[in-house]
Amino acid sequence: MEAPSAPARLKLVERRPAREEDPLGAEHMVLQMGPAHPTMHGVVQLTVEIEGETIRSAEVEIGYLHRAFEKMSETVTWNQVLPYTDRMNYISPLLNNVGYVLAVEKLIGIDVPPRCKWIRMLIGEMSRITDHLTCIGAGAMELGGFTPFLYAVKAREYLMRHIEKLCGARLTTSYTRIGGLMADLPDGYGEELLAILENVEKEVVAIDRLLTRNRIFMDRMVGVGTITREFALQYGITGPFLRSTGIDYDVRKDHPYLFYDEVDFDVPVGERGDNYDRYLVRLEEIRQSRRIIEQVLAKMEPGPINVDDWRYILPPKKDVYNSIEGMIGHFKIIMEGIPVPPGEAYGYIEAANGELGYYVVSNGQGKPFRVRARGPCFAIMQGLPKMIVGGMIADIIPTFDSVNMIAGEMDR
Amino acid sequence: MPTLRIDGQTIEVPPGTTILQAAKKLGRKIPYFCYHEKLSTPANCRQCLVEVAKAPKLLPSCYTPVADGMEVFTASEKVRDFQRRNMELLLLNHPVDCPICDQAGECKLQDYYKAYDFKPSRLNVRPVHKPKVIRLGAKVVLDAERCILCTRCIRFFEEVVGIRPLGIFKRGDRSELGLYPGKELPHGYARNVVDVCPVGALTSEDFRFRKRVWFLEKTPSICNGCARGCNIVVEHHEGVVWRYKPRLNEAVNQVWICDDGAYSYHELNEGRLLAPRVRRDGALVEVRWDEALAAAADALRAADGGRPVGIVLSAQATCEANWAFVRLGRETLGDVHFYVAGRTDWEGDGLLKVSDRNPNTLGARLVAGEGVGDAATLLSDIDAGRLRALLLVGGHLPAPAVEAAVGRVENLVVTSTHETPIARRARVALAACAFAEQDGTFVNFQGRVQRIRRGPAPQGRSGPEWKIALRLAQKLGRDFSWTDASALFREMAENVPAFAGLAPESIGDEGVLLKGYTAEPAPAGSV
Numbered sequence: 001m002e003a004p005s006a007p008a009r010l011k012l013v014e015r016r017p018a019r020e021e022d023p024l025g026a027e028h029m030v031l032q033m034g035p036a037h038p039t040m041h042g043v044v045q046l047t048v049e050i051e052g053e054t055i056r057s058a059e060v061e062i063g064y065l066h067r068a069f070e071k072m073s074e075t076v077t078w079n080q081v082l083p084y085t086d087r088m089n090y091i092s093p094l095l096n097n098v099g100y101v102l103a104v105e106k107l108i109g110i111d112v113p114p115r116c117k118w119i120r121m122l123i124g125e126m127s128r129i130t131d132h133l134t135c136i137g138a139g140a141m142e143l144g145g146f147t148p149f150l151y152a153v154k155a156r157e158y159l160m161r162h163i164e165k166l167c168g169a170r171l172t173t174s175y176t177r178i179g180g181l182m183a184d185l186p187d188g189y190g191e192e193l194l195a196i197l198e199n200v201e202k203e204v205v206a207i208d209r210l211l212t213r214n215r216i217f218m219d220r221m222v223g224v225g226t227i228t229r230e231f232a233l234q235y236g237i238t239g240p241f242l243r244s245t246g247i248d249y250d251v252r253k254d255h256p257y258l259f260y261d262e263v264d265f266d267v268p269v270g271e272r273g274d275n276y277d278r279y280l281v282r283l284e285e286i287r288q289s290r291r292i293i294e295q296v297l298a299k300m301e302p303g304p305i306n307v308d309d310w311r312y313i314l315p316p317k318k319d320v321y322n323s324i325e326g327m328i329g330h331f332k333i334i335m336e337g338i339p340v341p342p343g344e345a346y347g348y349i350e351a352a353n354g355e356l357g358y359y360v361v362s363n364g365q366g367k368p369f370r371v372r373a374r375g376p377c378f379a380i381m382q383g384l385p386k387m388i389v390g391g392m393i394a395d396i397i398p399t400f401d402s403v404n405m406i407a408g409e410m411d412r
Numbered sequence: 413m414p415t416l417r418i419d420g421q422t423i424e425v426p427p428g429t430t431i432l433q434a435a436k437k438l439g440r441k442i443p444y445f446c447y448h449e450k451l452s453t454p455a456n457c458r459q460c461l462v463e464v465a466k467a468p469k470l471l472p473s474c475y476t477p478v479a480d481g482m483e484v485f486t487a488s489e490k491v492r493d494f495q496r497r498n499m500e501l502l503l504l505n506h507p508v509d510c511p512i513c514d515q516a517g518e519c520k521l522q523d524y525y526k527a528y529d530f531k532p533s534r535l536n537v538r539p540v541h542k543p544k545v546i547r548l549g550a551k552v553v554l555d556a557e558r559c560i561l562c563t564r565c566i567r568f569f570e571e572v573v574g575i576r577p578l579g580i581f582k583r584g585d586r587s588e589l590g591l592y593p594g595k596e597l598p599h600g601y602a603r604n605v606v607d608v609c610p611v612g613a614l615t616s617e618d619f620r621f622r623k624r625v626w627f628l629e630k631t632p633s634i635c636n637g638c639a640r641g642c643n644i645v646v647e648h649h650e651g652v653v654w655r656y657k658p659r660l661n662e663a664v665n666q667v668w669i670c671d672d673g674a675y676s677y678h679e680l681n682e683g684r685l686l687a688p689r690v691r692r693d694g695a696l697v698e699v700r701w702d703e704a705l706a707a708a709a710d711a712l713r714a715a716d717g718g719r720p721v722g723i724v725l726s727a728q729a730t731c732e733a734n735w736a737f738v739r740l741g742r743e744t745l746g747d748v749h750f751y752v753a754g755r756t757d758w759e760g761d762g763l764l765k766v767s768d769r770n771p772n773t774l775g776a777r778l779v780a781g782e783g784v785g786d787a788a789t790l791l792s793d794i795d796a797g798r799l800r801a802l803l804l805v806g807g808h809l810p811a812p813a814v815e816a817a818v819g820r821v822e823n824l825v826v827t828s829t830h831e832t833p834i835a836r837r838a839r840v841a842l843a844a845c846a847f848a849e850q851d852g853t854f855v856n857f858q859g860r861v862q863r864i865r866r867g868p869a870p871q872g873r874s875g876p877e878w879k880i881a882l883r884l885a886q887k888l889g890r891d892f893s894w895t896d897a898s899a900l901f902r903e904m905a906e907n908v909p910a911f912a913g914l915a916p917e918s919i920g921d922e923g924v925l926l927k928g929y930t931a932e933p934a935p936a937g938s939v
Contacts, residue, residue: 309530310530310531310532311526311530315532319532319533321508322508323508323532323533323535324503324506324507324508324510324521324533325503325525325529325531325532325533326508326532326533327508327510327511328503328510328521328522328525328526329525329526329530331510331516331522332522332525332526335517335626336526339526
């Protein structure tokens with residue numbers, strides 16, 4: 001029987017042709033996992049060369065969800081880029097929104113009112129919780145534990161509905177604006193959120209009890225997908241993946257933005273850099289995010305949420321329809337785009353998967369000259385082949401889950 | 413020569429230069445409404461005020477001449493504050509008309525609000541209302557509410573046309589632009605006020621509500637209405653031309669255009685011949701180009717007693733097109749008689765309109781060289797039966813008698829942009845694209861060669877005349893190597909003495925005088 005010929009990139013290492021005393025021989029098999037595959041989150045292709053159950057080499061092919069987001073950004077006005085950012089990390093879109101506007105506001109040099117900053121922190125942490133819940137839940141499900149997944153998605157649902165109350169959408173949020181926000185928080189939003197977080201905590205406790213000391217879970221996760229600190233730093237890995245190795249780099253602490261230097265929270269770190277540690281880090285981050293949200297709600301004061309400048313913020317409709325100034329302000333923003341001075345800026349946040357950065361370049365037009373999005377899981381995926389080589393096929397699943405690759409963010 | 417500093421930059425200018433003109437030379441932007449380079453300077457809008465060191469008040473830069481040692485600031489805090497306040501006053505009673513105003517997208521109020529004001533309105537009383545949609549005559553519509561009383565329109569008529577139909581009536585914030593009793597705007601040059609008005613107070617009924625300006629692609633070209641060759645911008649979108657606007661050429665038309673020329677864009681969209689046709693059983697039938705060209709070649713080759721072929725070059729077609737047919741004639745058709753003909757003359761005026769109603773009479777004659785005939789010799793040649801076939805470039809002829817004679821020619825091949833009567837009499841009608849749809853050059857009545865450029869794509873299955881000549885020549889057995897209009901221009905530069913030493917790149921946006929022609933006087937009525 002002829003072995004299927006492997007792509008030229010894979011190195012076929014050992015090969016034992018069939019002999020009389022070894023009639024089956026041994027050949028490496030090339031297995032395509034993906035791009036459409038039940039355990040491939042999003043669309044990505046993993047080509048592995050296996051010997052029995054062991055992976056001898058692996059190749060990751062990405063780009064199946066490449067939608068030319070960065071190129072499209074060059075064809076629309078600055079504010080019209082916002083819906084594209086929603087669709088990057090589509091599990092935590094509000095974080096993407098925040099990252100983008102921070103970059104452009106840095107380039108323009110405008111400072112948003114305090115309430116706007118608090119709200120951006122609030123929605124960022126809400127999004128972080130939804131992202132971690134999804135990751136943990138899906139991870140458990142793919143190892144066979146369906147119940148924790150349902151608990152996680154139930155908790156996520158409380159938050160998604162609350163986000164929908166804020167901006168009308170769960171995924172296509174486009175809530176932030178350059179220079180402010182789409183709208184202020186609805187009345188009672190904070191109190192409701194605190195109640196929701198209590199319910200979320202109940203589910204987190206349940207998940208914790210089901211998984212953290214679970215024999216099967218631990219067997220599959222502990223010591224699997226281990227990376228060293230050096231490996232993580234070499235590959236530019238950030239976020240929970242990095243912190244699982246013990247390095248406590250968190251953009252919110254090391255390069256504070258918004259008001260993160262005015263709230264207390266801890267940064268959980270792991271020890272071994274394996275899948276289990278990443279699970280623990282994420283679980284604890286949910287609780288820390290809740291801590292941040294409570295402080296934000298306590299410190300937030302009523303006030304304006306947009307900069308007071310009609311070159312950047314759409315005038316209120318009553319001014320648009322009843323005064324020529326409002327009309328012209330609206331017209332110019334929509335037709336020409338906001339005035340961004342020529343220059344470059346890098347805006348960054350700690351997203352759910354790590355450092356999410358936007359490098360924006362302006363040539364003075366109402367449309368961006370270049371928007372480069374640095375998605376955290378792109379860096380992590382580079383290292384994936386090394387993480388799975390030497391392990392078994394079954395180990396790909398928990399490792400890949402804990403990468404939490406969101407194809408929208410990786411491929412853009 | 414006085415030397416002054418503007419925003420720290422030093423410049424030396426001739427005496428009498430205003431601060432605004434000096435600032436423009438340095439590239440400093442100063443906003444203004446009422447100032448216009450070709451009109452007098454009333455300094456009534458006050459938007460151009462700048463700070464001058466040691467002067468007690470801000471000074472109008474459009475009006476104040478520079479002085480030696482002057483120190484000017486165009487963007488200081490005082491100036492910016494004043495610019496904002498001035499915009500506030502101008503916008504105070506301005507109607508919220510942007511969604512229905514033609515000027516949106518090219519409106520000075522909008523542009524300057526964004527650049528200098530960007531603050532909300534402070535009006536807390538009822539605004540003043542004024543009459544809207546007043547037809548002034550000559551297809552110009554006035555909206556008195558939008559008017560900022562800059563008086564550019566009043567001054568245009570007075571200083572360029574020499575009449576005074578418009579004036580400002582009433583006083584204070586009730587001031588209104590209006591027609592003097594019993595007057596109306598005369599057709600002729602009225603449409604220029606629509607261009608000159610910085611806001612949407614004066615709009616053209618011809619263009620009103622038809623197209624939003626941000627869709628329009630702008631291509632510089634030359635008007636084909638008469639031999640003056642006013643410089644225009646062809647504004648088009650998705651293959652349709654929506655208007656012409658004049659552009660600056662000091663020597664030809666300054667910044668003006670006549671009404672007839674401005675509205676002549678309608679021709680591009682009406683009555684076009686869009687596909688080649690061949691006569692079969694008495695009727696003209698649309699066919700593929702290959703068949704049409706073969707039929708045309710047959711018609712021209714028609715052998716009967718060795719009579720010459722006539723080629724009527726077109727004063728409406730580009731120099732390149734005419735040159736292509738000259739070469740086609742000389743090199744494939746043996747004995748050829750050349751003529752130049754075009755549209756019938758109309759009445760010129762002392763301003764821009766020239767009586768020759770064709771943009772390229774001079775160009776066609778120059779490329780044809782010596783011995784080229786005209787409509788009269790064409791008529792006599794046809795009547796005397798001297799021609800075996802006739803190739804008519806361009807579907808227009810200057811007189812009914814000539815048209816009738818040409819219509820009697822049996823082997824008549826016509827290239828035309830429109831379905832003109834003469835095109836309908838042809839044995840083969842080849843569809844030429846309009847001037848706005850191709851590259852090329854025209855020579856105006858003063859010997860200035862100017863470029864036209866392709867804006868919208870050729871409509872239907874039409875193509876430039878020179879390309880028709882190229883493919884027709886192939887059918888007649890001669891392969892010319894022309895790839896584009898520039899290649900033809902380079903040939904002309906080598907073969908036609910008037911074009912010697914010129915290259916397509918050297919013509920520029922304002923044209924170049926041909927050899928043997930001297931600088932012409934500026935149009936009458938200009939300042």
